[in-house]
Each structure stands twice: as C-alpha cells, then as structure tokens.
Amino acid sequence: MFKHPLFTKLMALAAIALLLLVGLSMIESVVQDRLRYxxxxxxxxxxxxxxxxxxxxxLIHSACVESWEVETGKGDERRMVEQRREFRLTAMPEQLKLTTGATMEERARGLHKVNTFNLKAQVTAQWGSLASLQPQSTQKNSRMHCGAPIVMMAVGDARGIRTARLTIGDQALALRPGTFHPTYSRGLHAGLPESVRGKADGLTATLELELVGTERLAIVPLGGNTEVQMTSSWPHPSFGGRFLPSEREVRSDGFSAQWRLSSLATTAQADIAQGSRICIGGYDESPAEYTPGSATPRDCADSFSVAFIDPVNPYSLSDRAIKYGVLFIALTFVAVGLFELMARLRVHPVQYLLVGSALCSFFLLLVSLSEHLPFGVAYTVAAAACVLLLGYYASHMLGSAARGLPLAASIALLYGILYTLLQLEQTALAVGAVALFLVLAAVMVLTRKVNWYGLTSVGARPAQASAGAVPGSAE
Known part of the structure; x- marks a missing residue:
C-alpha cells in the first residue's frame, strides 16, 4: 500500500500543502508587522x-480644611495639639445637555493614516440647590476654611483644547488651565464667587468648547439627567462603553446619535465623587499617557464612547483574506485533482506547488498594492494578475485551453466570493458557509460515479492524456 503511486502522490501533496501553509504564515506575519506599524x-x-x-x-468643587485643637499629655506636660481634616465638597449638575459635532481629518505618517477629529461642543449644565457646597463641622468648636468654589471641565488630553468660552447667566468667566482636582487634573476651570455656596435657586453654566483628538471620544454622564446629541461626518462609528445610543442613524455621509440617561441608571456621579478612573476602550485616562490600563470595569467610572476607526482598513481586510488562504489552496487542489480524475491526466506535485505558490502570491500582492491604491483597486489588480497567470499555466498543465480556462474561471469566482465576504460584516459567516456547501455539493455530484476502490487497485493507474500532456511529468 505504501508503495502505491496514489499514496506516494498524496504524501507529496500533503508536504506541499504544509510548505504553502508556512508561506501563508510568513505573509500573515508581514501583515501583523504592518498593523503594529x-x-x-x-x-x-x-x-x-x-x-x-x-x-x-x-462640576463645581471646593477644597476645605477643618481644624481643631486637642489636649494631650498629663500634668505639666499637657499641651494643645492642632488636628486637621481635609476634604472636598462637590456639586454635580442636575441637568446636563451636550450638543456636539465632529469633523474628521486624516493624519499620515509614511504610508499609514490615522483619523483625528475636531469636536465643537456646547455644554449646558444646570444645578439646583448648591447646599452640598456648604461645609459641615464634625468637631465641636472647630475652625472651617474653604477655598473659593471652582467650576471645572475635565478632558482626556488638554493639548487638544483649541477654544473655550464659559458663561453663567449673561456673565462670561475667565477660564484658566487645569482643574485643581486631585484626580482629574487635565482640563480647564473658572473661579466662582463665594455667594454661590449654599445658593438655593442654583445656577446655569454654558460652555462652548472646541477640542481635537485621535480616533476616540468618551463622555461621562455626570448629570442627574444627561442628554447628549452627537453628529459627525464619519460613516463608520463604533459605539462602546457602558451605554449605547437611545437613537442613532448611520448614513453613508455620516451619523447622528442621541443618548438620554438618568442617574437612576448610572453610577457616574458616585464614581466621580470617589475619584474612580475614566477608562475608554483599552485606555486608562488616569493618570498618565495612552498606555493600556489594567483597570477592570468595576474600577472605572461609567462612560460611553464613540470610536472613529475605519473598520475596513486595508491591513485588517488583508488579514481576514489570508485566513481564507488555506481554503483557497484546498479548493484549487481539489479542482485540479478532479481534472486529473475525470480527464485521466497526470499532474506532477511540482505543478501543484507552483499553482499553490501563485495563490499565495496573491495575498502578498494584495498587502503591498493596498498600501498605495484603494483596497478595491488593489484587490482587482492582484486577483486579475493571479487569474491570468493560473489560466495560462493551467492550459499547458491540463493539456488544453478548454481545460485551463474553466479552472481559471473557477479561481476568479473564488476571488469574487472572497471579496464579497470581506465587505460583509454581519452575514459573512452565513454567506461563506453557503458557498462552501455549494462547492462541496458540486464535488460530490461530479464524483458520484467514481470507483474509489478501483483507483487503489493494482494496475489501476489513470491513462495519460494523449493531447497536450506535459512532457516528462511523473508521479
């Protein structure tokens, strides 16, 4: 059995398939390197x-210190020692409304492009009673000292602030960098008069802010009732965080989304009061740069986010395409094997190796061309080059153009199906499964009358085709 020509050829094809898998893995590593870049x-x-x-x-906050004296020691060693308690008073808005619009701009480093956004936001915050800013003594005869109330707005990266204007009623306040908050230090602030402390009828503040950033925006629903309206020219938003939009409309020219949240549904106010970290995606915004945070969702304040990331960038598409490489090679080998079986041809393992190498070269062409051309154009050029090459070679390998062209057409069909799968997001698995089932059904129909036992019988070697057989081919 081990000396049977069919067994020998199967072993040779298995070795070739393993060699081609190594080639595909090397191409995949190239794509991963590009993704890292x-x-x-x-x-x-x-x-x-x-x-x-x-x-x-x-939000409004005020740093306070309570101090009192305690008698220590006995007899002549008795003395008065001052003790202190430092704390912070915070007033969260009862109503918070944000109306934002984001325009996109591509920034490039070499061949790689990154989406940046320019956000123009109008933020309106309404406070009811500001009794929470009134300090309460915890010790008898203590002395209380509080700094001036500060209204602050924290951002992830203060370098992105372009313009800002804050008004309370009809009065514009002078804004200063920083927040004077120990946890959320990046942002801007304005001082408020002492008269607002304990104010019963509250106040309303309006902030007009222009902010730039990279790829992702997160918002903390800090109000008792928070309403956010966002529009953008980006057609591929990725909504994340703890809350999805209540309403959204995604169009080819952009999107609009609206969030409506109550403090009954979020712990954002308690999280911020406790100084919880603000995490967006895989990034932890507290306290330093943009390195992956180790915080779990329980450690992070409630927030929601929008990512302006291209879901179909050429590297992710190329990576997805390579995952179908094994299936491509297997189906092509099956097609060539059917021609061998049905037409009684002999195809040398080296010819299988060359066909498989041409299929692998498609993925390398796709990666390299997509760095300079739109992905659709790069895919068309790479697929056309490989189909033409395989069609020409198969016409000689199989003995005639009448056999080579159908093989080339079937490979072109595979490329067309793969491109369709790459463009689909929700139904890619279903379409791929149906296509694979149809291919399997076609193979079963074509081989339904083949006597497989006869192929392994002694002397049952297929006759070499008289027309167009490859000179010198052997098993």
Whole structure:
C-alpha cells in the first residue's frame, strides 16, 4: 500500500500543502508587522497632536480644611495639639445637555493614516440647590476654611483644547488651565464667587468648547439627567462603553446619535465623587499617557464612547483574506485533482506547488498594492494578475485551453466570493458557509460515479492524456 503511486502522490501533496501553509504564515506575519506599524503611527499622532479624548463635567468643587485643637499629655506636660481634616465638597449638575459635532481629518505618517477629529461642543449644565457646597463641622468648636468654589471641565488630553468660552447667566468667566482636582487634573476651570455656596435657586453654566483628538471620544454622564446629541461626518462609528445610543442613524455621509440617561441608571456621579478612573476602550485616562490600563470595569467610572476607526482598513481586510488562504489552496487542489480524475491526466506535485505558490502570491500582492491604491483597486489588480497567470499555466498543465480556462474561471469566482465576504460584516459567516456547501455539493455530484476502490487497485493507474500532456511529468 505504501508503495502505491496514489499514496506516494498524496504524501507529496500533503508536504506541499504544509510548505504553502508556512508561506501563508510568513505573509500573515508581514501583515501583523504592518498593523503594529499602524499602531505606532496612531501613538505618534497622539503624542504630537492629542490622544483619545474624554469629556467629564462641568462640576463645581471646593477644597476645605477643618481644624481643631486637642489636649494631650498629663500634668505639666499637657499641651494643645492642632488636628486637621481635609476634604472636598462637590456639586454635580442636575441637568446636563451636550450638543456636539465632529469633523474628521486624516493624519499620515509614511504610508499609514490615522483619523483625528475636531469636536465643537456646547455644554449646558444646570444645578439646583448648591447646599452640598456648604461645609459641615464634625468637631465641636472647630475652625472651617474653604477655598473659593471652582467650576471645572475635565478632558482626556488638554493639548487638544483649541477654544473655550464659559458663561453663567449673561456673565462670561475667565477660564484658566487645569482643574485643581486631585484626580482629574487635565482640563480647564473658572473661579466662582463665594455667594454661590449654599445658593438655593442654583445656577446655569454654558460652555462652548472646541477640542481635537485621535480616533476616540468618551463622555461621562455626570448629570442627574444627561442628554447628549452627537453628529459627525464619519460613516463608520463604533459605539462602546457602558451605554449605547437611545437613537442613532448611520448614513453613508455620516451619523447622528442621541443618548438620554438618568442617574437612576448610572453610577457616574458616585464614581466621580470617589475619584474612580475614566477608562475608554483599552485606555486608562488616569493618570498618565495612552498606555493600556489594567483597570477592570468595576474600577472605572461609567462612560460611553464613540470610536472613529475605519473598520475596513486595508491591513485588517488583508488579514481576514489570508485566513481564507488555506481554503483557497484546498479548493484549487481539489479542482485540479478532479481534472486529473475525470480527464485521466497526470499532474506532477511540482505543478501543484507552483499553482499553490501563485495563490499565495496573491495575498502578498494584495498587502503591498493596498498600501498605495484603494483596497478595491488593489484587490482587482492582484486577483486579475493571479487569474491570468493560473489560466495560462493551467492550459499547458491540463493539456488544453478548454481545460485551463474553466479552472481559471473557477479561481476568479473564488476571488469574487472572497471579496464579497470581506465587505460583509454581519452575514459573512452565513454567506461563506453557503458557498462552501455549494462547492462541496458540486464535488460530490461530479464524483458520484467514481470507483474509489478501483483507483487503489493494482494496475489501476489513470491513462495519460494523449493531447497536450506535459512532457516528462511523473508521479
């Protein structure tokens, strides 16, 4: 059995398939390297411009110190020692409304492009009673000292602030950098008069803010009732975080989304009061740069986000295409094997190797061309080159153009199906499964009358085709 020509050929094809798998893995490593370079590019843009952004606020806070004296010691050693308690008073808005619009701009480093956004936001915050800013003594005869109330707005990366204007009623307040908050230090603030402390009828603040950032925007729903309306020219938003939009409309020219949240559904106010970290995606915004955070969802304040990332960038599409490489090679080998079986041809393992190598070269062509051309054009050029090459070679390998052209047409059909799968997001698995089932059904129908036992019988070697057989081919 082990000396049977069919067994020998199967072993040779298995070795060739293993060699081609190694080639595919090397091409896949090239794509992974390109994806890493793109991540480095995104980091470089964030370092030079501004990173992923967060909006948290406005809120009012005031730092206070309570001090009192305690008698210590006995007899002549008795003395008075001052003790202190430092704390912070915070007033969260009862109503918070954000109306935002984001325009996109591509930034490039070499061949790699990164999406940045320019956000124009109008933030309106309404406070009811500000009794929470009135300090309460915890010790008898203590002395209380509080700093001036501060209204602040925290952002993820203060370098992205372009313009800002804050008004309370009809009065414009002078804005200063920083927030004077120990946890959320990046942002802007304005001082408020002492008269607002304990104010029963509250106040309303309006902030007009222009902010730039890279790829992702997160918002903390800090109000008792929070309403966010967002529009953008980006047609591929990725909504994330703890809350999805209540309403959204995604169009080819952009999207619009609306969030309506109540403090009954979110712990954002308690999280911020406790100084919880603000995490967006895989990034932890507290306290330093843009490195993956180790915080779990329980450690992070409630927030929601929108990512302006291209879901079909050429590297992710090429990576997805390579995952179908094994199936491509297997189906092509099956097709060539059917021609061998049905037409009584003999195809040398070296010829299988060359056909498989041509199929592998498609993926390398696709990666390299998509760096310079639109993905659809790059895919068409790479597929056309491989189909023409395989059609020409198969016409000689199989003995005639009448056999080679159908093989080339079937490979072209495979490329067409693969391109369709790459463009689909929700139904890719279903379409791929149906296509694979149809191919399997076609093979079963074509081989339904083949006597497989006869192929392994002694002397049952298929006759070599008299027309167009490859000279010198052997098993």
């Amino acid at each position: 793109r991540s480095i590019t995104a980091q470089s843009v964030a370092d030079s411009l501004a990173g992923p952004q967060t909006l948290m606020g406005p």
